[in-house]
Amino acid sequence: MWENLTIGLMCMNFIFDIGNVLIDFKPIPFLQKLFSEPTLEAKMYETIFKSAEWIDMDRGIVTHKDASDIFCLREPDYRAEITLTMQRLNEMLTPISDTIDLLPKLKAHGHNLYYLSNYHNELRNYVMEKYPFFSLFDGGVFSCDVQIIKPEIEIYRRLLCMYKLSPKDCVFFDDIAENVEVAMSEGINGILFTDAECVKSFL
Numbered sequence: 454m455w456e457n458l459t460i461g462l463m464c465m466n467f468i469f470d471i472g473n474v475l476i477d478f479k480p481i482p483f484l485q486k487l488f489s490e491p492t493l494e495a496k497m498y499e500t501i502f503k504s505a506e507w508i509d510m511d512r513g514i515v516t517h518k519d520a521s522d523i524f525c526l527r528e529p530d531y532r533a534e535i536t537l538t539m540q541r542l543n544e545m546l547t548p549i550s551d552t553i554d555l556l557p558k559l560k561a562h563g564h565n566l567y568y569l570s571n572y573h574n575e576l577r578n579y580v581m582e583k584y585p586f587f588s589l590f591d592g593g594v595f596s597c598d599v600q601i602i603k604p605e606i607e608i609y610r611r612l613l614c615m616y617k618l619s620p621k622d623c624v625f626f627d628d629i630a631e632n633v634e635v636a637m638s639e640g641i642n643g644i645l646f647t648d649a650e651c652v653k654s655f656l
Contacts, residue, residue: 465565467567467652468566468567468568468636468641469552469569470568470570470603472628473549474552474626475548475553476546477545477547480498480501481498487544496528497534497535501535501538507520510597513573513574513600517573517575543579546579546583552649552652557589566589568594569603570594570603571595571596572596577597594608603629603632604631604632605635606635609636620639620640621640623642624643625641
Protein backbone atom coordinates (compact mmCIF):
# COMPACT_ATOMS: atom_id res chain seq x y z
CA MET A 454 0.00 0.00 0.00
CA TRP A 455 2.61 2.54 1.10
CA GLU A 456 4.57 2.16 -2.14
CA ASN A 457 1.54 3.07 -4.24
CA LEU A 458 0.70 6.55 -2.96
CA THR A 459 -0.37 8.96 -5.67
CA ILE A 460 1.60 12.13 -6.36
CA GLY A 461 -1.38 14.13 -5.16
CA LEU A 462 -1.18 12.53 -1.73
CA MET A 463 2.52 13.22 -1.32
CA CYS A 464 1.89 16.76 -0.09
CA MET A 465 -1.23 15.93 1.94
CA ASN A 466 -1.52 17.28 5.47
CA PHE A 467 -3.03 14.72 7.84
CA ILE A 468 -5.01 16.24 10.72
CA PHE A 469 -6.03 13.96 13.58
CA ASP A 470 -8.45 14.33 16.41
CA ILE A 471 -6.92 12.80 19.54
CA GLY A 472 -9.73 11.36 21.67
CA ASN A 473 -10.74 7.89 20.40
CA VAL A 474 -8.50 8.34 17.36
CA LEU A 475 -5.00 8.39 18.85
CA ILE A 476 -5.78 8.06 22.56
CA ASP A 477 -8.76 6.30 24.12
CA PHE A 478 -11.35 8.46 25.83
CA LYS A 479 -14.11 6.20 27.18
CA PRO A 480 -15.65 7.50 30.42
CA ILE A 481 -18.11 4.66 31.04
CA PRO A 482 -15.57 1.78 31.09
CA PHE A 483 -13.31 4.00 33.19
CA LEU A 484 -16.08 4.59 35.74
CA GLN A 485 -17.02 0.90 35.73
CA LYS A 486 -13.45 -0.01 36.61
CA LEU A 487 -13.24 2.72 39.24
CA PHE A 488 -16.48 1.96 41.12
CA SER A 489 -18.07 -1.32 39.98
CA GLU A 490 -21.45 0.03 41.04
CA PRO A 491 -23.88 1.00 38.24
CA THR A 492 -25.82 3.67 40.13
CA LEU A 493 -22.66 5.44 41.23
CA GLU A 494 -21.13 5.14 37.76
CA ALA A 495 -24.21 6.79 36.24
CA LYS A 496 -24.12 9.55 38.85
CA MET A 497 -20.48 10.37 38.14
CA TYR A 498 -21.06 10.29 34.40
CA GLU A 499 -23.87 12.83 34.64
CA THR A 500 -22.22 14.98 37.28
CA ILE A 501 -18.83 15.25 35.59
CA PHE A 502 -18.76 14.18 31.96
CA LYS A 503 -22.15 15.61 30.96
CA SER A 504 -21.69 18.90 32.78
CA ALA A 505 -21.32 22.38 31.36
CA GLU A 506 -18.05 22.62 33.28
CA TRP A 507 -16.60 19.72 31.30
CA ILE A 508 -17.11 21.74 28.12
CA ASP A 509 -15.71 24.83 29.83
CA MET A 510 -12.57 22.86 30.74
CA ASP A 511 -12.24 21.92 27.06
CA ARG A 512 -12.65 25.60 26.25
CA GLY A 513 -9.91 26.51 28.70
CA ILE A 514 -12.05 28.88 30.77
CA VAL A 515 -12.46 26.64 33.84
CA THR A 516 -9.57 24.86 35.52
CA HIS A 517 -9.54 21.23 36.58
CA LYS A 518 -9.50 22.27 40.26
CA ASP A 519 -12.31 24.80 39.90
CA ALA A 520 -14.48 22.28 38.06
CA SER A 521 -13.86 19.68 40.76
CA ASP A 522 -14.83 22.21 43.44
CA ILE A 523 -18.03 23.07 41.56
CA PHE A 524 -18.99 19.40 41.23
CA CYS A 525 -18.42 18.87 44.96
CA LEU A 526 -20.54 21.89 45.87
CA ARG A 527 -23.28 20.71 43.54
CA GLU A 528 -23.24 17.14 44.87
CA PRO A 529 -21.79 17.32 48.40
CA ASP A 530 -22.87 13.76 49.26
CA TYR A 531 -20.53 12.51 46.51
CA ARG A 532 -17.48 14.61 47.34
CA ALA A 533 -15.16 11.61 47.81
CA GLU A 534 -16.25 9.93 44.59
CA ILE A 535 -16.00 13.14 42.57
CA THR A 536 -12.53 13.86 43.93
CA LEU A 537 -11.37 10.33 43.13
CA THR A 538 -12.75 10.50 39.59
CA MET A 539 -11.16 13.87 38.87
CA GLN A 540 -7.82 12.76 40.31
CA ARG A 541 -7.68 9.67 38.12
CA LEU A 542 -8.99 10.99 34.78
CA ASN A 543 -5.65 10.32 33.11
CA GLU A 544 -6.22 6.57 33.53
CA MET A 545 -8.68 6.79 30.63
CA LEU A 546 -6.04 8.14 28.27
CA THR A 547 -4.41 5.04 26.83
CA PRO A 548 -2.81 4.98 23.35
CA ILE A 549 -4.54 3.46 20.32
CA SER A 550 -1.54 1.67 18.88
CA ASP A 551 -3.07 0.76 15.50
CA THR A 552 -3.42 4.45 14.61
CA ILE A 553 -0.22 5.59 16.28
CA ASP A 554 1.75 2.99 14.33
CA LEU A 555 0.68 4.72 11.09
CA LEU A 556 2.17 8.09 12.06
CA PRO A 557 5.85 7.35 11.31
CA LYS A 558 4.83 5.73 8.02
CA LEU A 559 2.90 8.83 7.01
CA LYS A 560 5.87 11.02 7.92
CA ALA A 561 8.23 8.76 5.96
CA HIS A 562 6.08 9.26 2.86
CA GLY A 563 6.28 13.05 2.98
CA HIS A 564 3.09 13.93 4.82
CA ASN A 565 2.77 16.61 7.47
CA LEU A 566 0.92 15.70 10.67
CA TYR A 567 -1.28 17.97 12.80
CA TYR A 568 -3.68 17.44 15.68
CA LEU A 569 -6.95 19.25 16.33
CA SER A 570 -8.67 18.24 19.53
CA ASN A 571 -10.91 19.32 22.38
CA TYR A 572 -8.78 18.88 25.50
CA HIS A 573 -8.45 20.21 29.04
CA ASN A 574 -5.24 21.95 29.97
CA GLU A 575 -4.28 19.39 32.62
CA LEU A 576 -4.98 16.40 30.39
CA ARG A 577 -3.21 18.09 27.46
CA ASN A 578 -0.10 18.45 29.61
CA TYR A 579 -0.33 14.82 30.68
CA VAL A 580 -0.57 13.28 27.21
CA MET A 581 2.06 15.57 25.72
CA GLU A 582 4.53 14.50 28.41
CA LYS A 583 3.47 10.84 28.51
CA TYR A 584 3.37 9.88 24.84
CA PRO A 585 6.42 10.43 22.62
CA PHE A 586 4.48 10.09 19.37
CA PHE A 587 3.56 13.78 19.66
CA SER A 588 7.11 14.55 18.53
CA LEU A 589 6.10 13.33 15.06
CA PHE A 590 3.59 16.15 14.66
CA ASP A 591 4.36 19.35 12.82
CA GLY A 592 1.93 21.22 15.04
CA GLY A 593 -1.67 21.37 16.10
CA VAL A 594 -4.34 23.07 18.16
CA PHE A 595 -5.81 22.11 21.51
CA SER A 596 -9.13 23.75 22.30
CA CYS A 597 -8.00 24.83 25.76
CA ASP A 598 -5.21 26.93 24.24
CA VAL A 599 -7.47 28.96 21.95
CA GLN A 600 -10.77 29.00 23.93
CA ILE A 601 -12.57 27.53 20.93
CA ILE A 602 -13.99 24.01 20.72
CA LYS A 603 -15.00 21.73 17.89
CA PRO A 604 -17.36 21.82 16.11
CA GLU A 605 -17.08 25.64 16.08
CA ILE A 606 -15.70 26.51 12.67
CA GLU A 607 -13.25 29.07 14.07
CA ILE A 608 -11.02 26.33 15.50
CA TYR A 609 -10.55 24.78 12.05
CA ARG A 610 -9.75 28.18 10.60
CA ARG A 611 -7.28 28.81 13.41
CA LEU A 612 -5.36 25.64 12.56
CA LEU A 613 -5.31 26.42 8.83
CA CYS A 614 -4.19 30.00 9.42
CA MET A 615 -1.59 29.14 12.05
CA TYR A 616 0.23 26.71 9.76
CA LYS A 617 -0.68 28.32 6.41
CA LEU A 618 -2.49 25.20 5.21
CA SER A 619 -4.75 25.01 2.17
CA PRO A 620 -7.98 23.15 3.07
CA LYS A 621 -7.92 21.13 -0.14
CA ASP A 622 -4.50 19.76 0.81
CA CYS A 623 -5.72 18.54 4.20
CA VAL A 624 -7.55 15.44 5.38
CA PHE A 625 -9.12 15.40 8.82
CA PHE A 626 -9.95 12.28 10.86
CA ASP A 627 -12.42 12.56 13.73
CA ASP A 628 -14.71 10.03 15.41
CA ILE A 629 -17.62 12.51 15.68
CA ALA A 630 -19.66 13.07 12.52
CA GLU A 631 -20.52 16.70 13.27
CA ASN A 632 -16.85 17.60 13.62
CA VAL A 633 -16.11 16.01 10.26
CA GLU A 634 -19.03 17.79 8.60
CA VAL A 635 -17.87 21.20 9.79
CA ALA A 636 -14.34 20.49 8.55
CA MET A 637 -15.78 19.61 5.14
CA SER A 638 -17.82 22.84 5.09
CA GLU A 639 -14.48 24.65 5.31
CA GLY A 640 -13.14 22.74 2.29
CA ILE A 641 -11.12 20.17 4.26
CA ASN A 642 -11.31 16.53 3.21
CA GLY A 643 -13.13 14.93 6.14
CA ILE A 644 -13.15 11.26 7.14
CA LEU A 645 -15.28 9.82 9.95
CA PHE A 646 -12.83 7.75 11.99
CA THR A 647 -13.85 4.26 13.02
CA ASP A 648 -10.45 2.57 13.28
CA ALA A 649 -6.98 2.69 11.70
CA GLU A 650 -8.30 0.94 8.61
CA CYS A 651 -10.13 4.09 7.53
CA VAL A 652 -6.79 5.90 7.33
CA LYS A 653 -5.34 3.08 5.27
CA SER A 654 -8.43 3.07 3.04
CA PHE A 655 -7.98 6.76 2.32
CA LEU A 656 -4.51 6.00 1.00
